Amino acid sequence: MSSHKAAPVTVEFKRLPHGMDLPVPAYSTPQSAGLDLVAALDEPLTLTPGARSLVPTGLSMALPVGHEGQIRPRSGLAAKYGVTVLNTPGTIDADYRGEIMIILINLGNDPVTLRRGERIAQMVIAPISQCTLKEVSTLDTTKRGSGGFGSTGV
Secondary structure, three states: OOOOOOOOOOOOEEEEEHHHHOOOEOOOOOOOEEEEEOOOOOOOOOOOOOOOOEEEEEEEEEEOOEEEEEOOOHHHHHHHHOOOEEEEEEEEOOOOOOOOEEEEEEEEOOEEEEOOOOOOEEEEEOOOOOOOOEEEEEOOOOOOOOOOOOOOOO
C-alpha cells in the first residue's frame, strides 16, 4: 500500500465583507479530497422542492495556473434532503477572481432551509491540461466504435 502524497498546492483566497466571520474552507478529515464551503447567507434560505438558488460563499480565490476548483455536492445534503449542486461539477477557472457562488437545487420532496455558515458544497482543487485540437478526416477505429450510452453493458 502506497503512502504517496502529492505536494501541497497553495491557493490564495480573500474573505469578502459578508464572509468575514465564517470559517475558512477546510478538509473535514486528513484524507478528504474536497474543501468544505459554507453559505454566506444574511438570512435563512428555504429551497422548496424543485427550486434552485445561487448561494454565496463570501470568498474569492486565485487558483494556481494549471488548476481548477471543482464544485461538488455534499453527500449528506444530497442523501438526507435531495439538495445538490446543479452544475456538477462546476468549474472555477484559475483566472476567475469573483465570488465563488454555488448553484443549489432541491430535488427532494420537502422544503429545505439553509442557514449562514452551513456547509453547502465541497471544492476539489485539481490539475488540468489544455489540448491542441487537430482536425482530421478520419479517426482510428476501436472495438467500441460509436457505441454510446449503455453500449458496454449495464
